[in-house]
Each structure stands twice: as C-alpha cells, then as structure tokens.
Amino acid sequence: MLAYTLRRLLYGVPILLGVSVIVFALIQFAPGDAASLLIPPEAPKEVVDQVRAKLGLDKPVYVQYVLWLGRLVRGDLGVSIVTNMPVASELSNALGNTLMLAIPAALLGFTLGVGLGALAAFHRGTVLDRLFSATAIAGVSLPHYWVGIVLVAMFAVVFNALPAQGMGAPGFPRTWAQIRHLILPVITLSLIPMGVVSRLVRANVLEILSHEFVGSLRAKGLFRRRVLRHIMKNAAPSALALMGLQFGYLLAGSILVETVFNWPGSGGLLNLAIFRRDIPVLSGTIVTIAAIFVVINIAVDVLQALIDPRIRR
C-alpha cells in the first residue's frame, strides 16, 4: 500500500512539471510581455531595458522558466499588475470563498446523485426510471451557468425570494443572510457532479442487482439491509473516483457560476484577471487549480486502492 502511494505521488511530479511548462509556454505566447504591460509605450529605451532586466526578461527563456518555477515552488505566484498585491494572497482569499461554494455543492450533488441513481435502478423500466434518463440527458446538455441565470430570473427576479449577487458579509457564513446568498450558486454548482454521478450509480447498481445471489437475497426477503450494504461496498470505489474528478471540474466550473452570481471566489478572480489582462493573476490561478486537481486525483487513487486492494497492481 505504501509502495502504491509512493508510486502515485512520484508519478504526480512529472505531471506537475508538465503543467508548469504548459502554463509558462502560454505566457510566452501571450501578446505583449510583462514589461510592455507595465510601462507606457512612449517610455525611452533605457527605461524599457531597465524594467526588462529587473523582471529577468533579458535572460534566455529556459533560465526564465527555472526562475519562475523556483518562485512557484516557494509559493510565490508573482504580483498582480493591477492591484500590486501578491497573487498568492489574493488567490488564497478567493479560493476560500470558492470552497465555501464547492464543498456544499459537491456534498449536495453527490448525495442527490447517488440517491437518484439508486432510485432509478431499483425502479428500472418504470416511468420513474425513464423520467430519470430523460432528465439525465437534459442535464448533461445544459450549460450549468445558464441554469444559474434561469434560477436568478426565477427566484431573485420573479419571486424576489433570494439574493442574486455576491456573498453578503464576507467570511464564513454564520447568519441566515449569508446562507441565503449561498443557496442559488450552490444548487447551480451541484448540477455538475449530480448528473454524472447519478448515471454511474444507476449503471453500477443495475449491474450488481443483476448478479444472481443478490436476486436470491431479495427473494428471501433479506432485501434492504444486506443488499444495500453489498451495493454500497461494490459501487463506492468507482463513485468515489468519479467524485474526485468531479470535484476538480467543479472547482474549474465555478469560474462560470461565480461570474453569474458575482461571487468573489477564484473564478471571480480569474474572470476579473481575464477582463484586465492581468497575466500573473491568470497564470497563478490556473497553475494552482491544476495542481489541486492533480493532488485530488492522486488522493482519490490512493483512497480507492485502500477500499479495493485489487487496484494496487
């Protein structure tokens, strides 16, 4: 088990390096370099050279990369060219706000997904199941951020029941006023994992139910407890793996949802950075989210191997 964990962790290193190379390459291809964004175009050449030297832009590309990577590893993501704040501190605030949405959304999406998927499987072929399939197909075809817009139109505009924008008072939600701000974005975001998880759970449960001994258990009336336990044990690893992946998508997908709800999270930060062409904020946020995604994947693999030893080869 330890060997497997080590191998998985080691395997993550080249992936993270690859991620850094891709982002660095993208920055190189970005129109205009960091110096030209800082200084007015009419500045004399000496000033330009000075700034370029200060930023290390006069060095060869690979040296720049190594320096950049070195800073990255130390947690230095650079400085925003708009606010002059360290990207790392801006990002950590924003990420906190994003997690405030993402964690409840993941829990909600996962719970509903498992519940709906199992329900559909137990009622296979009935109207309920067909309704489920139709909804699932519709679900994966929906742009979820648009659902956010529709929810706002319904609950904020038409019924005027919930707030449409922002998070109210900043900080961990304690008051009802703060929680009210969470409701719509969390529901919207939970749609991302819900559809996929429910489809997988439905397929898994159907497969398990088709095994003969489960049928005989059912026949003996020993249904609920043991069958459910059996199903949980068998369906859990793959559902877990999927959830790990989905949590990554959820973090990334929150960019759109946060834009819809003006939520001050990492997505909102990214959107702002795009709008202002603030490359350090942009690249720092992207590298960080990708790294989180890689780590989540490794963690899920290891957890999966813990549950199901066959996976460690």
Next chain:
Amino acid sequence: MVSTSSETLLTLPTPDAALTRARHGRGYWKNVWRRLAEDRITIAVMLVLIAIILSAVLAPYLTPHDPMKTSVFARLKPIGTAGHWLGTDEIGRDLWARMVYGGRLSLLCGVLPVALALVVGGTLGVVAGYAGGVVNSAIMRSIDVLYAFPSILLAIAICGILGSGIRNTILALSVTFIPPLVRISEAVTTQVRSLDFVEAARASGSGTALLLRYHVLNNVLGPILVYATSLISISIILASGLSFLGLGVSPPNPEWGLMLNNLRPAIWVNPVVAALPGVMIFLTSMCFNLTSDGIRQAMDVRL
C-alpha cells in the same frame, strides 16, 4: 471489388452473383443504417438538428433584419412585439435574427474544434496504439499532462492568456479535446492491434500503411467517430461558456454564449428574453447528444 471476383476463371452468370450479394453481402454499415432507420427518436432528433443547421446556413432568408443593427428606440422589447417576434436585445437588435445568425458561430465552435482534435488526437492515438512500446509511452505520458487540467480550465487558460477571439477559441477547444480523443483511439487501437487478424495480416508480409488502412482503421474509426460526435455537445457548451466569460467570439458578432452574457443585466427587465439564447444552446447540445447516442447504439459500440 465485388464485381471483379465474378469475372474470374470461374465463369459465373452475373445475375446469380448479384442475387447472392443482395442476400448475403450485407455488410456492417448496411446493418448500422437499417438499425438507425428503425430508431424513430434518433431520426426525429436528427431532423431537428438539420433544421437548426439549416436555419444557421439560411439565416439571411429567415429574417429581414440585420443582426448587428442597433436601435435606441427598440431596446428589450418583449416577445411578440410587432416586427420583432422574439423581441429585441439590450441595444435594440432583433433577437430572432441574432438567434439564427448566432447559430453560425456557435455551431462552428461546436464542430470545428472536435474535427481538428479528431484529426490530431485520432492520429496520435492510433499511432500510439499501433506502435506500442516507447512511442506509446511518450505520447500517452504527454497526454497525461494535459489531463491534469479540468477541460474548461485548459480552454480558459489558453484563451485567457493568448487573448479572446474566435481563432483562439477554436484553438483552445481543439487542444481541450485532444487528450480524450488520444486516449480513446489508443485504447481501441491497442485492442484491435493484438487481434489475430492483424497478426495474420502482418504475417502475410504486408506493409504498415496498407495494414493500417485495411485492417486497423476500418475497425477503429467507428468507435472513435462515435466518441467524437459525443464531444460536439460538450464543445458547444464550452464554447458558449468561453464567450460568456468574454473569451470567445468578440462583440458585436452574434453568438449564443455571448448573447447570454450581454443579456444578463436585462434579466431584471425581461427575464424570458434574457434566457432565450440558453434555450438554443441547450437544444442544440441535446440534439447532438441524442444523435451520438443513437448512432452509438446502431453501431453497437461500447465505450
């Protein structure tokens, strides 16, 4: 190919051969076609899809309005307004005109990236699968790196850093779809490569190009294509998402995602109009999804 075999030394009456062909020579694709034709839902969905595509192509004939023409006097008119049956947007452009014209860029952003990714990713995957060994490892490990980005993040990274616009959108989405296409192509090719008939063809002294063409490609292309069609709906959604973030198509061009973005403030005035472009994205994406499902079932491909 079929006709030549009856002109051989074994002289045979042609009608006979034709009859046999009719009875037995039904190939795989004919079977697929028959199954597809019997699937009413898929056929219906495909018709809707064709209608959507035609409406985009024939946009100028479907509306007298210029999708770019603004009017200060006709802003945010509701549905059913005389002359603008779907109403107008926040700067008075006819919404129906923008919907049909918008289909052009939205469909382009759905289909073109997938097609490009299919060419690049499919080739890489088939090469990796067929070559195996070091080549396989090199290609697949590089692809693993791209997999470290959740798809929307990769698209945002490319567009966000390189700048908005339709070219970068298509580039970004193509890159986003390359990894899954490489994986699926590699998986099917590896599977097919180890089958006895490929070995037998190799044993007959055939060159690699011919072997790929006659024995590998015609067995892997089906599943790969089916998978690619299932990506179109995702591509449409992602493209609209990029436009919604201001990363995709630049205004004032009509495109569904961008329209959603522009109409967002209008939600307080006219929520129904503001939601309309989303309906088109949803409808188109769902049609592609269902069509892909139908074709997959007809081809009996398991992914």
Next chain:
Amino acid sequence: MSGASSRLSGPPLLSVRRLTKHFPVRGGIFKRTHGVVQAVDAVSFDVQPGETLGIVGESGCGKSTTARLLMRLTEPDSGEVMFDGEQIGGRGGPSLRTLRRNIQMVFQDSYASLNPRLPVGMSVAYGPFAHGLRRAEALDRAATLLEAVGLEPALYADRYPHELSGGQRQRVNVARALAIEPRVVILDEAVSALDKSVAAQVLNLLVELKERFRLTYLFISHDLGVVRYLSDRVLVMYLGKVVEVGPVAEVWEHPRHPYTRALLAAMPTMDPSRRTTEALLTGDPPNPINPPSGCRFRTRCRFAEDVCARHEPPLQSSADLRDHAIACHMVHAGTGHSLAGTSGPA
C-alpha cells in the same frame, strides 16, 4: 507416411537453432522486471520439405510462441532460423518479407483471425494484394483458393465472417494462408476449436491441400490423436524445451521420455492392450517463471534423481535410432542416472 524417413536425409527446409524467447514479468513500485517466463528456451529442430511435423505439449509449454517466433511475429531473444539453407534476417540472407512469403500460419480462433469489416474474399485477397498483385488479380486468386478449400466463391466471397460457420471460417483462414503460395504452413491448434465432425472434414482438406500444393506442415496441437493421424514426425515440448522428437510411429510405439510416456498413457484409447498402468500426469506444470533446475520435468517425474536436478539433460539421438532424440538422463548411457541407458522399467 512410410516415405518420411527417406526424406530425412536431404537438407532441411526449415532449420531452427537454439531459438529462445523469455518474456519479462513486471511488477513492484517501478515496474521492474521481476522474473522471466522462459516461454521458449534454446529450442532446435529441423523440418524436412514435404513432411508434417507435429508439435505437442500441455497448454503454456511454448508451442504458440515457437510458431510466432518462426513467423517473426515475436522477435526472438537469440537463436537462428534458416530457411532453405539461408539465415533469416542475416547478411545476404532472405528478408523478413521473403520469409513471410514462404511461411504462413493458421490460428486457433477462426473468428478472431478474420477482419470482421472485410468480406472474406477480400481477406483472402489481401495477402497477394500486399505482395503487389493488382486488386482484380488478387481477388481472382482469392476465388480460386476459396474453391480449393471447398467454398463456392460465388456464394461465399462477399460474405462477412459473422455470416459463416466455424468450419467455413477456418477454411477461409486456410485459403488466406495459402493465397501467397507459401511452402510451409503452421497450423496452430487450427482445428481444436471445431466440432469433432467438422474438424475431421477440415483435417481431410488439409491432407488433400498438402498433396496438391506440395506443402510442408507444422501441425501444433494438444490433441495427440489428431497429431498421430496427420504427422510424419512429432516433437514434444515441456516448459519451453524440446524433450523428445522422432518419427510419429516410433514415438507412439516406443516413447522414451517419461513425459511423453505419461502424455500418451493419459490418452484415451480404444485398444485395451495399449492401456498402460503408467502413472498419469499429476499436478500442474510448475511455474514457468522459475522452472526447476536441471531437467524441468523432474518435479513431476517418477524417475527423478540427484543428477536430474544438477544437470540439464541434452537432446540426444537414441542409441538405436538416429531420428529419435530424447532429452532425459535415464535414456542415455553414462549420465549418472541409476537406470541410465535402460529407458526405464517397461
């Protein structure tokens, strides 16, 4: 088949020397090589033009790997294969392409060995086509061959594999193998998957085709009865090694290696006088990853002694018949085995 021995004197068509293939087994943190499966280990034998050499042995003993090595579908680790006196792939020798023109193979799984997306006529035509025949000519050739294997081209050429029965598909595979006019055909369990009566028809067809096209067969099977019926000589393999080789009648009447004797004894027979009391093979073959030292059969051999663990018995001709070679310390004189030279208790 009586003429077999007279052919043995001439130069061999195919000559295999110390052919070896070990497959690495990987595992552990860094997927290190943990061990090797010695699938084929220093195997040598000759095939005379026009003969049928049967290859028998339990599943997993390396028969298919040997076949694949001969066709170079798998690259050998070492050893050489000479075709018609010339070394394959060697300097100035015939190329791989020439080899594959001359040796063809029929696989066990008749369905998997035909491309499901091609009409069978096209599958048969593919070989000649790949060798430069024009499409129409290749299809003509395919039609001739389909007829030769008893499938009316007009009825069958345009069909797809799934529209044929197992026997018909295997006939197509035979036609496909013959399409580029090889001199040697390797039949790897070619009839093992077929029903008894269908298998018999295909076997008869194989005999007929051999005469008609002057073929040389390598007939691989675990079915001893079939091997007896078709072969002139037989080669017995155990865990990647040749343990006995000789004329089929001789080996059947006087099996010398304890493994061969056990194999034959385990065979169901109609003739009560041939029913032996010899112990049947017990247990599974040992793990091929770490085969026993010395004689690989010793863990299951009734006559195993110290010498069997110390020294690997070489494949040597028997004292009374040059054609008959055995790899066993008990058979040959002066090996240090207590029964050396006696060929064991009768």
